Amino acid sequence: MSFNLPESYKAYCSDTLVRTAVDHIFSSEGSKKQLALPPDIEWKDLRAFHRAVLSAHQVRCEYSSLLLDLWDAVWQPALRKCNFETDIEPKSIYDSEKCIGQTLDTYTIWNESSFHRVFAIGSGFVISPGVEAGTEDVRLWFSIWGADDTDHTTGRNFGRDWPGDETEDGYAYTRRNLVRIKDHGTIDLNALHKAAADALAAVRNYLQF
Numbered sequence: 001m002s003f004n005l006p007e008s009y010k011a012y013c014s015d016t017l018v019r020t021a022v023d024h025i026f027s028s029e030g031s032k033k034q035l036a037l038p039p040d041i042e043w044k045d046l047r048a049f050h051r052a053v054l055s056a057h058q059v060r061c062e063y064s065s066l067l068l069d070l071w072d073a074v075w076q077p078a079l080r081k082c083n084f085e086t087d088i089e090p091k092s093i094y095d096s097e098k099c100i101g102q103t104l105d106t107y108t109i110w111n112e113s114s115f116h117r118v119f120a121i122g123s124g125f126v127i128s129p130g131v132e133a134g135t136e137d138v139r140l141w142f143s144i145w146g147a148d149d150t151d152h153t154t155g156r157n158f159g160r161d162w163p164g165d166e167t168e169d170g171y172a173y174t175r176r177n178l179v180r181i182k183d184h185g186t187i188d189l190n191a192l193h194k195a196a197a198d199a200l201a202a203v204r205n206y207l208q209f
Contacts, residue, residue, distance in 0.1 A: 010185035078196035159198030
């Protein structure tokens with residue numbers, strides 16, 4: 001099963017010039033409310049500058065939507081497959097942000113390269129399945145926390161695609177290069193589906209559902 005990248009992010013991944021331009025524009029933003037013009041820009045280049053800024057923001061917005069779509073395409077089927085949909089309570093966006101300590105606005109999703117959701121499960125537990133995408137590969141991440149913020153992720157076996165040495169600060173990650181972004185801008189979801197289902201099966205076994 002394939003998943004297609006939006007054209008703007010596909011160009012960002014595959015075209016070095018596009019990536020360099022976008023990264024330069026965003027690095028120049030800093031904490032300013034507006035992006036300053038290059039000091040040596042000429043009149044003939046002003047329209048192209050504005051178009052480049054628009055394109056950069058399009059990349060960032062479509063990247064955020066990409067991660068939401070990718071989350072839905074991977075974790076939602078896994079929740080159904082493992083019969084979790086009736087056993088979990090989705091948290092609001094506000095509560096999800098508070099739980100992970102990461103806001104879900106476009107700017108932050110781009111800078112953190114990841115998106116997550118949070119669900120209450122069992123007696124005082126929360127789980128947080130997430131997804132992140134770089135320019136070359138896609139990874140899943142996952143965490144289980146107790147009501148008192150205790151880490152129930154570290155030391156758990158989530159399957160062969162979740163190596164123990166990739167667990168950091170209570171978050172387990174799929175192994176690097178499990179799923180590569182192909183040159184034509186597609187992602188094969190099969191390995192991600194399996195990894196997500198393995199993680200949720202391990203949670204069900206651990207929490208004795």
